[in-house]
Amino acid sequence: MPPEPTGYVFTFNNSLLSAVDMWCSNSTSVRAKAEAKYGHISTWITSWITSMVDLFRGKAEFNDDISSWDVSNVVDMSNMFYGAHAFNQPIGSWNVSKVTNMNGMFWYVHAFNQPIGNWNVSKVTDMCMMFSGAVSFNQPIGAWDVSNVTNMGSMMLGAVEFNQPIGEWNVGNVTNMRFMFYRARAFNQPIGMWDVSKVTNMQRMFYFASAFNQSVEAWDVSNVTKLEQLFNSAHAFGRPIVGWNVRSLPEIDYVIFSNSDCRPSEIW
Numbered sequence: 001m002p003p004e005p006t007g008y009v010f011t012f013n014n015s016l017l018s019a020v021d022m023w024c025s026n027s028t029s030v031r032a033k034a035e036a037k038y039g040h041i042s043t044w045i046t047s048w049i050t051s052m053v054d055l056f057r058g059k060a061e062f063n064d065d066i067s068s069w070d071v072s073n074v075v076d077m078s079n080m081f082y083g084a085h086a087f088n089q090p091i092g093s094w095n096v097s098k099v100t101n102m103n104g105m106f107w108y109v110h111a112f113n114q115p116i117g118n119w120n121v122s123k124v125t126d127m128c129m130m131f132s133g134a135v136s137f138n139q140p141i142g143a144w145d146v147s148n149v150t151n152m153g154s155m156m157l158g159a160v161e162f163n164q165p166i167g168e169w170n171v172g173n174v175t176n177m178r179f180m181f182y183r184a185r186a187f188n189q190p191i192g193m194w195d196v197s198k199v200t201n202m203q204r205m206f207y208f209a210s211a212f213n214q215s216v217e218a219w220d221v222s223n224v225t226k227l228e229q230l231f232n233s234a235h236a237f238g239r240p241i242v243g244w245n246v247r248s249l250p251e252i253d254y255v256i257f258s259n260s261d262c263r264p265s266e267i268w
Contacts (some may be wrong), residue, residue, distance in 0.1 A: 007043030007171070013051045019044070024059040042066060051076045056084040063111070065089050071096060078103040078126070085110045088136075092116045101126045108133040113161075117141050125150050128176070132157040138186075142166045143185050147173060153201070154179040160186060163211075169186050179228070181209045188236070190214050201226040206234045215239050221246060230256045 010016040022034035023041050032109055038044060044148040047070035056062050057079050063086040071077075072095040081087050082104050088111040097120040106112050107129050121127075122145040131137050132154050137163040146152075147170040156162055157179050163186040172195040181187050182204050188211040195203075197220040206212050213236040221227075222245045231237050246256075 007039035007045060008037070008234050009045040009048070011048045013049055016046060016049055016052075017055060018216050020055055020059070023064075024062050025054070033213065040064075042068060044069065046070055047073060049074055052080045053077070054079045054082065056080060056087065057082045059083070059087075060085045063087050063089065067091050067093065069094070074099055076101045077105050079107065080105050081109045082107040083109075088112050088114060090114050092118060092233070094119065096120060097123065099124055102130050103127070104129040104132070106134045106137065107132050110135050110139075113137050114141060115139050116266050117143055119144065121149075121257045122143060123148060127152050129154045129157065131155060131162065133158045134162075135136060136161055138162050138164065142168055144169065146170060148240050149174055153177065154182065156180060156184045156187065157182040157241050159184050163189065165189050167193060169194065171195060172198065172258075174199055177205050178203045179207070180205050181212065182206075183208045184212075185210050188212050188214060191216055193215050194219065196220060199224055202230050203228045204230065204232065206231050206237065208233045209237075210235045213237050213239065217241050217243050219244070225249075231247050 019038050022030050025031050025034060042065045050073050053076050054073050060083060062084050067090050068213040075098050077099050078101045085108065087109050092115045100123050102124050103126045112134055117140045125148050127149050135158065136158055142165045150173050152174050153176040160183065162184055167190045175198050177199050177200040185208065187209055192215045200223055203226040204223050210233050217240055227246065227249060
């Protein structure tokens with residue numbers, strides 16, 4: 001466990017946001033003022049903070065150790081590190097048990113590849129774009145309790161290294177899987193037992209997921225209304241999906257495969 005911080009106590013969300021802006025300033029004098037007023041960022045006390053929305057958004061060079069921050073009262077981490085390209089610090093011990101929103105949390109965080117598999121994400125409802133563009137991330141998160149998540153749209157979009165087993169996830173409340181594995185080029189894990197019966201949007205879910213070739217025939221897609229280009233350019237995919245109830249959708253062959261060269265021969 002990281003040591004307990006002993007620095008400046010932040011009691012208001014906006015105060016922390018302003019302090020981070022100063023800390024990450026390109027001006028050395030502004031940065032010096034921030035350290036003089038608040039101390040080193042690693043020592044800041046954040047236990048009163050409830051929102052970290054956009055906290056490090058666009059702070060492309062930020063990579064200071066904030067592993068000892070107390071985030072136990074935070075409920076919203078949406079876009080927290082969006083565009084913080086260099087960030088790669090060990091935050092796996094954070095208590096995120098109150099967080100409900102992780103939308104875009106590691107969006108375009110190119111360097112991040114830290115173990116966060118022990119996080120308690122059981123209250124999170126939104127993981128849309130959580131690892132979108134996180135091109136280095138490939139850590140085990142298969143033990144996460146995602147049973148309250150409703151939105152996984154674009155969750156792994158462009159996460160080109162990610163290939164971890166997540167087949168045990170309970171996705172029974174998810175309604176949106178649009179672009180979920182779009183350009184997740186390495187992903188090829190068995191997810192055929194997922195309960196996707198509430199999903200309505202699978203548009204381009206495996207678009208350019210060029211390694212994926214797992215059976216998904218058992219999926220109940222009866223509530224899906226958007227399947228456009230579901231497997232388009234998923235070049236390895238060659239599994240039958242004869243059991244899918246999608247005949248009511250117009251031009252279904254185009255809808256699912258579009259101009260892909262991977263149409264299975266046993267679809268219908």
